[in-house]
Amino acid sequence: MMDNLTKFWASIAKEARIIGRDHQALFLFFVMPVLFVLILSLALRDAFGDRPGATFDVLMVSQDPGEVTQSIVEAFRSNSHILLTQSNTASEAEARQWLIDGRYRFVVLVPPEATAQAERRLGEIMAKVPPELRMEKPVELVVMADPALRSDFRKVLEGSLDLALHGVEMKLGREQLQQTMRATQGENYVPLPDMEKSRLFEPVRGETVTREGSGPTPTSVQQNAPAWTLLAMFFLTVPLSVSFIREREQGSLFRLQTMTVPAWVVLGGKAVPYFVINLIQMASILAVSVYVLPLLGGDRLELGNAPLALLLIGGSASLAAIGFGIAVAMYARTTEQATSFSSATVMIMAALGGILVPKAVMPPLMQEVAILSPLSWGLDGFLDVFVRGGGVQQVLPEALSLLAFSAVCHGVAIMRYRSQT
Amino acid sequence: MTTPCPYSSRHNGGATGAPAIELKQLTKVFPGSSTPVLNAIDLTVPAGTIFGILGPNGAGKTTIMSTLCGLLKPTSGSVHICGSNAQTERATIKQILGMVPQEPAIYPTLTARENLEYFGRMQGLSGEHLQKRILACLDVAEMAGEADKRVERLSGGYKRRLNMVIGLIHEPKILILDEPTVAIDPHSRSLIHHRLRELHAAGISILISTHQMDEAEQLCQEIAILDHGRVLVQGNVSDLLSMQASETVQLQIEGDPPADLTARLEHIPGLLEAHVAGQCLTVVTVRPDRVMIPLMQAMQDYGLAVRSLSFGTTSLEDVFLSHTDGKRASR
Numbered sequence: 001m002m003d004n005l006t007k008f009w010a011s012i013a014k015e016a017r018i019i020g021r022d023h024q025a026l027f028l029f030f031v032m033p034v035l036f037v038l039i040l041s042l043a044l045r046d047a048f049g050d051r052p053g054a055t056f057d058v059l060m061v062s063q064d065p066g067e068v069t070q071s072i073v074e075a076f077r078s079n080s081h082i083l084l085t086q087s088n089t090a091s092e093a094e095a096r097q098w099l100i101d102g103r104y105r106f107v108v109l110v111p112p113e114a115t116a117q118a119e120r121r122l123g124e125i126m127a128k129v130p131p132e133l134r135m136e137k138p139v140e141l142v143v144m145a146d147p148a149l150r151s152d153f154r155k156v157l158e159g160s161l162d163l164a165l166h167g168v169e170m171k172l173g174r175e176q177l178q179q180t181m182r183a184t185q186g187e188n189y190v191p192l193p194d195m196e197k198s199r200l201f202e203p204v205r206g207e208t209v210t211r212e213g214s215g216p217t218p219t220s221v222q223q224n225a226p227a228w229t230l231l232a233m234f235f236l237t238v239p240l241s242v243s244f245i246r247e248r249e250q251g252s253l254f255r256l257q258t259m260t261v262p263a264w265v266v267l268g269g270k271a272v273p274y275f276v277i278n279l280i281q282m283a284s285i286l287a288v289s290v291y292v293l294p295l296l297g298g299d300r301l302e303l304g305n306a307p308l309a310l311l312l313i314g315g316s317a318s319l320a321a322i323g324f325g326i327a328v329a330m331y332a333r334t335t336e337q338a339t340s341f342s343s344a345t346v347m348i349m350a351a352l353g354g355i356l357v358p359k360a361v362m363p364p365l366m367q368e369v370a371i372l373s374p375l376s377w378g379l380d381g382f383l384d385v386f387v388r389g390g391g392v393q394q395v396l397p398e399a400l401s402l403l404a405f406s407a408v409c410h411g412v413a414i415m416r417y418r419s420q421t
Numbered sequence: 422m423t424t425p426c427p428y429s430s431r432h433n434g435g436a437t438g439a440p441a442i443e444l445k446q447l448t449k450v451f452p453g454s455s456t457p458v459l460n461a462i463d464l465t466v467p468a469g470t471i472f473g474i475l476g477p478n479g480a481g482k483t484t485i486m487s488t489l490c491g492l493l494k495p496t497s498g499s500v501h502i503c504g505s506n507a508q509t510e511r512a513t514i515k516q517i518l519g520m521v522p523q524e525p526a527i528y529p530t531l532t533a534r535e536n537l538e539y540f541g542r543m544q545g546l547s548g549e550h551l552q553k554r555i556l557a558c559l560d561v562a563e564m565a566g567e568a569d570k571r572v573e574r575l576s577g578g579y580k581r582r583l584n585m586v587i588g589l590i591h592e593p594k595i596l597i598l599d600e601p602t603v604a605i606d607p608h609s610r611s612l613i614h615h616r617l618r619e620l621h622a623a624g625i626s627i628l629i630s631t632h633q634m635d636e637a638e639q640l641c642q643e644i645a646i647l648d649h650g651r652v653l654v655q656g657n658v659s660d661l662l663s664m665q666a667s668e669t670v671q672l673q674i675e676g677d678p679p680a681d682l683t684a685r686l687e688h689i690p691g692l693l694e695a696h697v698a699g700q701c702l703t704v705v706t707v708r709p710d711r712v713m714i715p716l717m718q719a720m721q722d723y724g725l726a727v728r729s730l731s732f733g734t735t736s737l738e739d740v741f742l743s744h745t746d747g748k749r750a751s752r
Contacts, residue, residue, distance in 0.1 A: 010542035
């Protein structure tokens with residue numbers, strides 16, 4: 001046994017030397033995934049989570065000094081996601097061009113005298129003028145949106161606008177009612193209570209529910225850091241399987257088979273350095289997401305409070321990836337076969353597992369299918385820690401699934417290796 | 422100038438009394454094929470010899486070597502290495518054998534020393550003994566000065582030498598070499614030949630597969646000629662040469678001989694066999710003295726000028742050609 005352990009360590013040292021001398025591979029292993037996470041986390045910063053920094057440039061053109069303009073301004077200003085610019089001189093054509101140029105994502109044009117028109121229409125309504133005889137039509141605002149604006153954000157903006165206009169209707173209606181009451185009740189007039197200070201409902205404030213009470217909601221970096229860590233881990237199956245096949249082609253694997261070297265020494269000696277590379281990849285991606293990303297204007301990655309759980313899920317994902325790579329190497333006959341098969345399979349597993357497209361935006365059926373992908377198990381495990389405040393116990397199901405996948409792959413690979421010797 | 426071989430085997434090649442290698446009725450049929458690659462081969466490599474396996478491509482040489490190393494399971498028959506069964510005592514025979522594959526089976530981004538160290542450890546060596554063996558192997562390959570260069574930066578000759586000495590790192594009883602000097606510079610080829618003779622003198626049994634007849638003639642005491650999975654002839658090299666030489670007459674002809682020349686010579690009394698390779702006509706006869714006059718007369722009748730004539734001399738290539746129908750040989 002000691003003899004085999006010595007051989008095992010020698011195999012690890014040999015593989016580490018070979019990898020260490022391949023500078024291009026090292027660049028691909030460590031720099032590329034980090035760059036990927038940085039770029040994607042910054043690019044998709046506003047597509048995830050509830051972050052105050054996610055803003056939409058909104059233009060409001062109005063020459064109406066009245067209640068309509070004030071209410072809309074007030075509503076938009078109270079929303080931290082909206083960066084409002086006001087103009088009282090721009091034309092509709094200019095506003096449309098600015099939208100096309102990308103200066104604004106959303107434009108609201110309030111017609112001149114909108115408040116006065118609304119008041120006149122309200123007067124007719126209060127006077128019970130039949131609709132067909134009313135002189136004033138409802139005030140029509142012109143609203144334009146950037147086609148690249150996500151439909152859910154657009155709905156939010158339109159909803160905010162509608163809410164503001166409802167507020168105007170309520171306020172003008174109340175004022176009109178008070179005037180009528182004052183005129184009819186004379187000295188007995190009692191002002192209506194201030195409804196703004198006596199609301200019937202508490203303002204709606206959603207609570208984010210996590211395992212340990214309230215916590216942060218997932219942000220771009222919380223999705224991207226684990227997602228690209230997992231993708232980088234699984235993409236290591238390509239160089240791993242190629243390295244095996246190259247050894248076979250060079251004849252060094254044949255030479256080892258003529259010696260008393262057990263299969264686990266050959267396969268394990270190859271796997272351990274790649275396992276260490278995976279862990280370094282994970283540590284570097286997480287470190288960059290915590291310390292570098294905020295400096296570039298991105299969100300800081302909240303790691304949660306369970307480093308052991310992170311290590312467990314990361315280590316399990318790495319073993320799953322390595323097992324898959326070794327199994328591919330044992331069955332592929334050429335490096336071309338190994339490269340194309342493993343990269344295509346990893347991309348499919350990534351697409352399926354919520355790496356390329358977050359599972360949250362997938363339709364329900366696809367979300368159920370996603371469970372087939374080992375990358376999905378890994379991602380769920382990371383999100384358990386980052387977002388839902390989970391610990392070792394919470395990531396255990398995902399970690400065990402990954403370890404079982406790894407065991408099956410390694411078992412298949414060892415059987416194949418033994419059948420060749 | 423070649424330095425003395427620093428290799429000294431811990432084994433005595435013939436100490437056990439058993440042949441180094443013994444194949445009995447060895448047959449190998451690959452799955453899905455009906456033709457056997459090895460067909461009931463009986464072969465004995467005496468301990469302490471340099472034994473050559475000659476044969477054209479596809480003859481079954483590599484299959485024999487893979488079976489010897491335990492990498493292929495025979496369909497039937499048995500393989501014994503120094504008395505140990507290759508199938509049931511694989512761990513023992515792996516220690517006895519040193520395998521040198523045809524293509525350099527080494528890690529190109531490691532140095533020569535690192536390759537030796539790694540394969541040495543895989544053979545179970547360690548510590549001071551391993552370091553001594555590395556130095557000894559570097560000396561055998563005459564590449565002490567190249568020890569710390571990455572293999573990818575070494576010449577083809579150095580790679581071949583390193584490939585050979587890795588097979589020696591654990592001091593095997595038997596060294597198996599598959600085409601060790603293909604595409605190699607003359608200096609490295611000469612060194613490898615020299616070292617193989619020294620290893621033989623140190624008691625190592627050597628089995629070498631080669632296409633190169635002059636190599637087999639220079640190195641081997643015994644050979645087996647293999648074709649279509651059968652051993653066509655096996656024996657001592659000098660015996661085979663003298664047997665062939667006593668019965669042959671060779672004529673170097675000017676110009677190209679006609680295609681039907683051998684057929685036209687069939688009427689000559691006492692002529693057993695005739696075959697043409699290039700401009701060389703080889704005639705086999707039990708009475709060369711009686712064949713000569715009608716043979717020369719026939720050459721004249723067919724308008725062929727004889728440039729030179731040799732009587733009673735032959736090479737291993739002639740032996741090879743006469744047993745393999747003159748096909749697929751190279752010199």
